[in-house]
Amino acid sequence: MSEFIKKIGEVDIERIISEFDSEVHGEYSKPFQYSLQGFSKDDIDGAAGMTGDLKGEETECTVRLYDKYEYTYSIIEEYKMYRSRLMVLPDKRNYSWHLDYSPRIHIPLLTNDSCFFIIEDEKIHLPADGNVYWVDTTKWHTFVNANRYQFARTHIVGCI
């Protein structure tokens, strides 16, 4: 396994997916982020967007936004995640080449071989196999969804 990735635990991804049935519809024309934590209770988009555009420090983005999603929030608490989001990247889209201030936890929910990180020019695919992945996103990286047909790659992502 790449030096940029570590498996740090296992979760029931079917249970996570069932909690988000009503929010994830599969049809996206551009990247989408659904904040699970914010800077305050009513800060529903607080975790979304570019790190530099946040209203505070990432480490302060810790407030639980919803009373539902019990299982997902139990994982966020267990792994001490902050600025947690459900992140959807549609087919034929990618994020910019960038550095994060801190590593990330990734829990792939919907993915396939055409979805991958490029971290310092190493291509890395994380399967949706129930593993919780620590990813060293403090290195230069991007994420790519090179699927030909409609495919909404979906990960739970949080800072750690």
Add this chain to the structure above:
Amino acid sequence: MTDWPIKKLGTIDLDKLMLEIGHLQKPETGSRQFPFQKKQNSENGEESKGTSFILRTDEFDYDTLIYDEFPYMNSIIEEYQMYRTRKMWMHEKFTYAWHIDNSPRIHIPLYTNEHNMWIIRDKDGKKDNVYRIPADGGVYLVDTTVPHTFLNANADPFLRTHIVGATTIPL
């Protein structure tokens, strides 16, 4: 740079080429491509534009130059045995679907930077590697007959622009 999957075949005068075709702008709708060649009996090269990522096997039928007013571009097409040649644009944060082409490609980057890259699978199919080419006037032969994709990972608006054509030059 090793010779595979990208080989620098030669150098052109990029400033001269840009003076001739630099004014051609990305179409506002439809495919982000401008064709320089067409099929012999067709009216224009519109059908040479490809976005479906279905494997095309007719690319060598696009052998007829469309524009007399681009003599330098046409001379490059002839020198490098190019077919279905197009000016191609790609916006930031967009990726082509993972695909293979029927034949190798000639790429002449007009406007690019280090955030634009191919991922090309090794011949043995075991590893995918990242490759970049600069807009240095180079004419690059790229083995796109193996699985590959291309992405523009710029954060800010950046319209990557290449001249691209199929070629009969062997790898």
